[in-house]
Amino acid sequence: MHILLHQPPVSFYIWSFFVLNSTIARICFSLHCDGGRASMGSTGRRVLLVEDIEINRMVMRRLLSDSNVGLEEAENGKIAVDFIKQGRTYDLIFMDRDMPVMNGHEATKQLRSLGVTTPIIALSSDCLPSDRDRFIHAGANAFQAKPLSKIELVRILTEYGLNITRA
Amino acid sequence: MLGLGAARLEADMNRLMALLFHQGVLDEQFMQLQQLQDESSPNFVSEVISIYFRESEKLLKNLRSLLADRECTDYTKIGIHLNQLMGSSSSIGAKRVRTVCLAFRAASEHSNWSGCLRLLEVLEHEYCYLKTKLHELFQMEQHRVMAAGARYHPALS
Numbered sequence: 072m073h074i075l076l077h078q079p080p081v082s083f084y085i086w087s088f089f090v091l092n093s094t095i096a097r098i099c100f101s102l103h104c105d106g107g108r109a110s111m112g113s114t115g116r117r118v119l120l121v122e123d124i125e126i127n128r129m130v131m132r133r134l135l136s137d138s139n140v141g142l143e144e145a146e147n148g149k150i151a152v153d154f155i156k157q158g159r160t161y162d163l164i165f166m167d168r169d170m171p172v173m174n175g176h177e178a179t180k181q182l183r184s185l186g187v188t189t190p191i192i193a194l195s196s197d198c199l200p201s202d203r204d205r206f207i208h209a210g211a212n213a214f215q216a217k218p219l220s221k222i223e224l225v226r227i228l229t230e231y232g233l234n235i236t237r238a
Numbered sequence: 239m240l241g242l243g244a245a246r247l248e249a250d251m252n253r254l255m256a257l258l259f260h261q262g263v264l265d266e267q268f269m270q271l272q273q274l275q276d277e278s279s280p281n282f283v284s285e286v287i288s289i290y291f292r293e294s295e296k297l298l299k300n301l302r303s304l305l306a307d308r309e310c311t312d313y314t315k316i317g318i319h320l321n322q323l324m325g326s327s328s329s330i331g332a333k334r335v336r337t338v339c340l341a342f343r344a345a346s347e348h349s350n351w352s353g354c355l356r357l358l359e360v361l362e363h364e365y366c367y368l369k370t371k372l373h374e375l376f377q378m379e380q381h382r383v384m385a386a387g388a389r390y391h392p393a394l395s
Binding site: 127 | 267274279282290318
């Protein structure tokens with residue numbers, strides 16, 4: 072039996088409790104700080120959005136609010152890499168290109184070098200072939216033009232096995 | 239059933255939206271934004287647009303300041319600010335603002351100071367026009383909601 076307790080974020084912290092079954096209990100604490108933010112879906116599937124622009128994060132949050140997928144957010148590539156180094160895992164990562172501190176190309180390279188096999192979907196408002204090639208070469212699975220529409224998001228979630236809409 | 243005042247306001251809103259689409263000020267992404275608004279998130283569009291205005295004004299101010307001294311212009315920083323403005327403008331469907339940003343970015347990549355300055359003026363003008371029109375739209379929406387008590391859903395085909 073899975074029980075997911077979710078508390079709304081207080082300051083920069085959010086605590087998540089996973090209770091697996093009556094004989095084995097495992098409690099995982101997920102600690103967010105420095106621009107991290109999370110909402111947990113009831114299926115336990117998690118998407119990481121790496122995006123510096125607040126509006127874009129708001130839109131993605133809203134787009135995913137109808138799904139059973141939990142969303143975590145990182146404001147730049149370095150925060151995303153730090154999340155992985157903290158032991159967090161995701162079922163899908165959306166990676167923006169241009170970000171302060173660490174851009175999407177570099178973050179993708181570093182995630183792959185850390186052994187992350189999670190599908191990474193690169194996002195960019197430019198669709199130059201050189202941009203796409205650079206991201207794929209860095210280790211992204213696919214490249215998608217921004218802004219992402221609901222239809223495109225559903226297609227991507229379906230392709231990577233995450234499309235479970237709420238009843 | 240909508241009262242006469244609310245119906246007229248809705249018609250005015252549809253006309254304004256049609257005009258903004260026809261002028262290329264907004265594109266279908268703005269419609270997508272409106273479709274994300276519902277009873278669970280009734281102020282979504284105005285929240286997003288408010289943040290867009292706030293962030294855009296900071297970026298425009300920074301761009302103005304970066305171009306203040308021809309000899310010391312940091313074109314890399316200009317490019318970064320423009321990418322941010324382009325990204326957020328795309329997300330709300332601000333098509334003309336985004337188009338000007340693209341041209342501005344091309345000028346900055348060539349270190350064309352006078353071109354950048356001219357395009358900054360165009361950008362500021364486009365932004366002001368967008369802001370004025372969106373404010374008009376939101377005011378009409380507020381009045382319409384007061385008249386009819388129901389949220390606006392665009393009838394643009």
